[in-house]
Every structure is written in structure tokens, then in C-alpha cells.
Amino acid sequence: MSLLPTPVAxxxxxxxxxxxxxxxxxGSLLSDGAGAAAAAAVAANPGLQPGLPHFAPRAKRxxxxxxxxxxxxxxTFDNKPKLAKLHxxxxxxxxxxxxxxxxxQGQKLTCFAxxxxxxxxxxxxxxxxxIWPELGSRCAxxxxxxxxxxxxxxxxxxxxxxxxTGTMNAGRPAMGSWLLxxxxxxxxxxxxFVVMVSTGGFGQKQPIASRQWHSGFLPxxxxxxxxxxxxxxxxxxxxxxxxxxERQRSVVDAVRQLDGLANQRLHDPEIDTRISQYELAFRMQxxxxxxxxxSTEPKHIFDLYGTTGGDGSFASNCLLARRLAERGVxxxxxxxxxxDHHGSVKDHSAGTAKEVDRGAAALLTDLKQRGMLDDTIVVxxxxxxxxxxxxxxxxxxxxxxxxxxxxxxxxxxxxSYGATDELGYHAVENRVSVHxxxxxxxxxxxxxxxxxxxxxxxxxxxxxxxxxxSVVRDLLT
Numbered sequence: 001m002s003l004l005p006t007p008v009a010x011x012x013x014x015x016x017x018x019x020x021x022x023x024x025x026x027g028s029l030l031s032d033g034a035g036a037a038a039a040a041a042v043a044a045n046p047g048l049q050p051g052l053p054h055f056a057p058r059a060k061r062x063x064x065x066x067x068x069x070x071x072x073x074x075x076t077f078d079n080k081p082k083l084a085k086l087h088x089x090x091x092x093x094x095x096x097x098x099x100x101x102x103x104x105q106g107q108k109l110t111c112f113a114x115x116x117x118x119x120x121x122x123x124x125x126x127x128x129x130x131i132w133p134e135l136g137s138r139c140a141x142x143x144x145x146x147x148x149x150x151x152x153x154x155x156x157x158x159x160x161x162x163x164x165t166g167t168m169n170a171g172r173p174a175m176g177s178w179l180l181x182x183x184x185x186x187x188x189x190x191x192x193f194v195v196m197v198s199t200g201g202f203g204q205k206q207p208i209a210s211r212q213w214h215s216g217f218l219p220x221x222x223x224x225x226x227x228x229x230x231x232x233x234x235x236x237x238x239x240x241x242x243x244x245x246e247r248q249r250s251v252v253d254a255v256r257q258l259d260g261l262a263n264q265r266l267h268d269p270e271i272d273t274r275i276s277q278y279e280l281a282f283r284m285q286x287x288x289x290x291x292x293x294x295s296t297e298p299k300h301i302f303d304l305y306g307t308t309g310g311d312g313s314f315a316s317n318c319l320l321a322r323r324l325a326e327r328g329v330x331x332x333x334x335x336x337x338x339x340d341h342h343g344s345v346k347d348h349s350a351g352t353a354k355e356v357d358r359g360a361a362a363l364l365t366d367l368k369q370r371g372m373l374d375d376t377i378v379v380x381x382x383x384x385x386x387x388x389x390x391x392x393x394x395x396x397x398x399x400x401x402x403x404x405x406x407x408x409x410x411x412x413x414x415x416s417y418g419a420t421d422e423l424g425y426h427a428v429e430n431r432v433s434v435h436x437x438x439x440x441x442x443x444x445x446x447x448x449x450x451x452x453x454x455x456x457x458x459x460x461x462x463x464x465x466x467x468x469x470s471v472v473r474d475l476l477t
């Protein structure tokens with residue numbers, strides 16, 4: 001009978017030992033030879049794949065402000081005067097015939113006017129609803145607004161998965177994982193892919209599953225790490241009270257021996273991943289508390305964001321996103337869960353915009369004044385849009401046309417691109433797919449999406465899938 005332990009037995013042993021990952025990493029770093037050598041290797045080569053980047057990048061990092069739930073484009077960034085004139089009248093069948101509709105399928109379809117007035121902002125005259133006073137007044141001339149997005153998914157979860165991974169099938173790597181795999185991390189003290197989630201007081205709360213930042217078939221070390229917005233940002237990263245360094249070291253030595261024996265038999269890359277994560281966990285024991293301690297920020301920064309941090313708000317997460325970007329995190333994704341407005345779209349879109357507006361504008365302003373916006377891409381948008389037809393006093397899911405905006409990282413400033421039809425239903429001018437978005441973002445990071453592949457189940461898999469995808473060069477300087 002083999003005496004080699006199974007992976008489950010090792011996990012059970014670790015759980016019963018009462019020692020944190022951070023504590024094990026500490027012992028590993030202090031032990032002879034292997035731990036120190038591993039730390040030095042990580043520091044010397046943070047993960048850049050051979051041959052990458054393919055060409056000189058315009059940006060070093062991406063901050064994705066993800067408006068989960070389906071932000072209504074018609075009440076925020078895509079003004080439709082014709083829809084306002086037809087308010088309350090039947091939606092023309094020529095527009096909706098044969099179209100995929102979510103909860104309004106088979107019901108009477110009635111035009112529903114934009115619920116907020118629009119105005120021209122900045123020297124560029126960007127058309128933005130008045131519910132965005134901070135973004136409009138401070139940042140209109142920095143935004144590249146794309147009003148011709150379309151997607152393949154009509155319901156939230158597959159649409160989130162498609163926007164994040166390029167496919168509606170669960171189990172594929174998120175874009176942040178792809179970037180971390182290809183370009184590595186600039187920081188060895190923090191994860192290269194960090195996620196934070198906030199919510200407020202409006203709309204249905206959109207559930208966000210951790211598979212949206214999973215590494216899929218890529219090695220597990222490229223998975224996103226969720227930081228909690230309040231309290232300890234990372235659970236179990238602290239050493240338990242009463243656990244001595246000697247005990248930690250003895251456990252780590254035993255774990256290394258067990259892992260070494262198992263790896264001789266299994267050749268499991270996840271064991272190597274686990275060891276590397278022990279190293280990162282230790283470094284995070286000092287780097288994360290420093291990251292979260294915003295007391296050193298000057299008063300004018302707190303005034304800019306409207307928060308002193310630590311309150312779990314979207315603005316607080318935006319402040320942390322800037323601090324993460326400064327410390328070399330490659331991909332930062334902030335979810336705000338309040339955009340699912342099947343009812344009361346007027347009040348809820350105004351309320352949710354107020355929860356988001358100041359933080360987003362402060363982030364852009366802060367990055368810009370630090371000289372970081374030039375090499376940081378900020379993305380703002382949802383998994384899909386909302387219908388120009390009424391669902392009571394709300395709007396249903398909509399995949400045929402919606403809006404996103406981009407800023408920094410070589411995107412044009414004060415620029416509008418594409419259009420939906422006069423009722424805001426179909427993207428008709430300069431249509432942009434989700435795969436086009438991914439291809440364009442990869443391009444700005446120095447990656448040719450067509451050549452950026454990973455062998456999985458005998459296929460050269462890629463973020464942009466097998467369908468045609470194009471870099472939208474008209475958006476770029």
C-alpha cells in the first residue's frame with residue numbers, strides 16, 4: 001500500500017494545523033535554500049511569457065469599472081430624442097420583429113422615453129445625461145464613448161461570463177487572468193489581478209460569482225483575488241495567535257516534503273502554484289495592511305473621492321484601485337452591483353449614478369494628476385444595456401446595442417464613436433463586439449490577440465475565441 005499522501009489528505013492536515021498561508025510562506029522564506037531561491041526567482045521573473053509583449057505597449061494596466069446588472073444606456077450616455085417623441089406609443093414592429101427579448105417576450109411593446117435630460121459637456125461637447133455631473137464637468141474631455149456595443153447574451157450570468165472571458169461557457173479564463181499569464185505582474189508583493197465589489201441602495205443586487213475572475217484552464221496562480229471592501233481585505237492572511245515561528249517552520253518543512261513526494265508521482269502544476277501562492281501570501285502580510293492604510297493620503301484626496309476609505313463604497317474602492325495601480329497590480333476590476341433596473345428606472349438610474357459618479361470622476365482625475373492616466377486604461381460599462389421599450393416603469397435586458405467608455409492608455413480623448421438607431425435599439429454605425437473590445441484592450445497592452453494563445457485540449461485557445469475580432473483602431477491615438 002502506498003504511503004504517499006493524497007491532495008485531500010494534505011489539505012486536511014493543513015486545516016487541522018491551525019497555520020495560515022501567510023505563516024507557511026514566512027517559514028518557507030526563512031528556510032534553507034528552496035524558499036529563498038523561489039523568492040529570488042519570482043522577484044527576477046514575475047511571469048512575463050517568452051515573446052511578449054508582441055510590440056511596444058501603450059498601457060501597463062487596466063482598471064475596469066464594471067457596472068453589474070445592465071446599465072441603461074438610454075438614460076445615461078445615449079440620448080434618443082426620437083424615442084422621447086414616441087413615448088407611450090407602440091414600438092414599431094419593424095424594429096423588434098424576430099429579435100431576442102428577455103422578460104418582455106410576447107408582451108405589448110411600448111416606447112419608453114429617456115428618463116433624464118442630456119447636455120453637452122466639456123470642450124468636446126460630449127452628450128451625457130445630467131445625472132453624471134462629476135464625470136461630465138471634470139472628465140468629458142478625457143472620455144472615449146462607444147455607443148455601438150452589442151453582445152451575444154440576453155441574461156445576466158452568461159452575459160457577465162461573456163464580457164469577462166469571451167465566451168458564455170463557464171470555466172474559461174477571465175481577461176485579467178489572460179493578462180497576468182501573458183505579461184506577468186509588476187509587483188511581487190500583491191496579486192496581479194484584484195477584484196473588489198460594492199453595492200448601494202438602488203436596484204436589484206446583481207449576484208457576482210467568483211468564476212468571473214477565475215483562471216479557467218490557465219494555471220491557478222493567475223486567478224483573480226477578491227479584496228473585501230471592509231474589514232480584513234483578505235481572509236486568513238494573518239498568523240493565528242499563539243503560533244510560534246518554530247511551529248510554522250516545522251509545518252512548512254513537512255508540507256514541502258509531502259508536496260515534493262506527491263509531485264514526483266503526479267507532476268501536478270497546481271502543486272507548484274500552491275507553493276508560489278505561499279510566497280505571495282507571506283509578502284501580502286505586510287503589503288496589504290500598508291495598502292489599506294489610507295491615513296497617509298492628504299485631505300484633498302479624501303475631498304476628491306468623498307470618502308476617507310474603508311466604508312465599502314464604490315468611491316472607497318476607486319481610491320484603493322489607484323493605490324493598487326501605483327503598486328504595480330496589472331488588472332483591477334471594481335464591480336458595482338446596483339444597475340439591474342427592471343422597475344423605477346428613473347429613480348434607480350439617478351440613484352445608482354450618484355453612487356458611482358464621484359468615485360469614477362475622482363479616479364480619472366487622480367490618475368491624470370499623477371501622470372498615470374497615460375499608461376492606465378480605465379474601462380466603464382455593463383454586461384449589456386436596457387430596452388427602449390417599457391417594462392412597467394423600468395427596462396428589460398438588451399443585447400443589440402449599448403454603451404461603454406474608455407479613458408487613458410492611448411484611447412482618444414473627448415471622442416464619441418458608433419451609434420444605435422434613432423430609437424436606441426440596434427447598434428447600426430461602427431458596430432463593436434465584445435471580442436473587439438478584448439482585442440483592442442490587448443492591443444494597447446502590447447498583445448496581438450490572434451497570436452496570444454494557450455494550448456488546451458489540443459486547441460490553441462484564446463480570449464477572443466474563434467469568431468472574427470478586430471482591434472478598433474479608430475478609438476486609438
